[in-house]
Amino acid sequence: MQCSWKAVILLALASIAIQYTAIRTFTAKPFHICPVPNPLNCGLGQETEAFERICDEYPYFTYNVSRKTHILILATTRSGSSFVGQLFNQHSDVFYLFEPLYHVQTTLIPRLSHSKSTADRRVMLGASRDLLRSLYGCDLYFLESYIKPPPVNHTTDKLFRRGASKALCSPPVCDVFGPSEVNIEEGDCVKKCSTLNMTLATDSCKERRHVAIKIVRVPEIGDLKALVEDPRLNLKIIQLVRDPRGILSSRIETFRDTYRLWRIWRATACPHDCRKVPHRS
Structure with missing residues (x-):
């Protein structure tokens, strides 16, 4: 009998230890959570130095605690990407951007197009990847480096296809159109909203829960791996x-x-069958 009650006590202590370990495991904070509080991503309270180090590389970007989803629409030219992009653009909680890599292309490619240097090509690839990462973090100031002429006091009228983004034609970015105006023509937005204030655009991006970007100018699809x-x-x-x-x-x-x-x-030497290819579909 003496062995029995000792064994019971040992089993009880072992059970308590196992339960304590399990509770600590499931309630511990995951290491990859960034400690930067954000209205959309939940404040994380008191953090340790270990947590802070994970965000040093991109201090403007808070971890996606609420699983905020971002979308990248990837296609080649004339593949229907503009139409699909507009489906996301109509959602009131989506901040949509149309071809932001256009500015990277027009800034860097004229200088690098005839270069066979691997280092020069990596500059363009890295610039495209880093710009996308910044835009998904609502850091629109990063885009200013590629807009020509450079924005003055964070305002510009040179953002490519600004009118294709409903978020950039609506309050707080532009107060010309009221909330009831659903179908805003791209040309009307560009004409009536005047210059784009990048600070207001950044605020609008942070207020929305998702960012959707449409691109046809991705230099190498392999470079998207780091983003995914x-x-x-x-x-x-x-x-x-x-x-x-x-x-x-x-x-x-x-x-x-x-x-x-x-x-x-196609009008002269093309075989008869190839002339039947529809112009649009």
């Missing part, structure tokens, strides 16, 4: 694929000067 694997972004990619014959036919009609020789070939 970043737990702070919670990035979802929508890749659009279209029949290349339809893409070419649409480009021939849309970019008539660029594809002038193609149009001549």
Whole structure:
């Protein structure tokens, strides 16, 4: 009997130790949570130095505690990406940007287009990747480095296709259109909203729960891996694929000067069957 009650006590102590370990495991804060409080991402209270080190690389970006979802619409030109992007653009809680990499392309490619240097190419690839990461963190000031001429006092009228973004044509960015005006024409936005205040645009981005970006100018798809694997972004990619014959036919009609020789070939030397390819679909 003496062995029995000792064994019971040992089992009880072992059970308590196991339960304590389990409770500590499930209630401990995950290491990858960033300690920067944010209205959208929940304040995290008192943090340790270990937690702070994980956010040093991108101090403007808070961890996605509430699983804030970001969307990247990836396609080639004339594949339907503008249409899909507008589906997200209509949502009141989505901050949508149309082709922000246009500015990287126009700034860096003229200088690097004839360069065969690997280092020069990596500059362009890294710039595109870092700009996307910054925009998903609502750091629109990062974009100013590529806008020509440079914004003055964080205001510019040179943002590419600014009118394609409903968020950039609505309060607080632009007070011309009221909340009841749902269908804002791109041209009306550019004409009536005047210059774009990047500070107000940044505030608008932070107020919305999701960021959607549409691009056709990604230099190398492999460079998106770092963005997809970043737990702070919670990035979802929508890749659009279209029949290349339809893409070419649409480009021939849309970019008539660029594809002038193609149009001549299709009208003269092209076999009869290839002339039946629809211009748009």
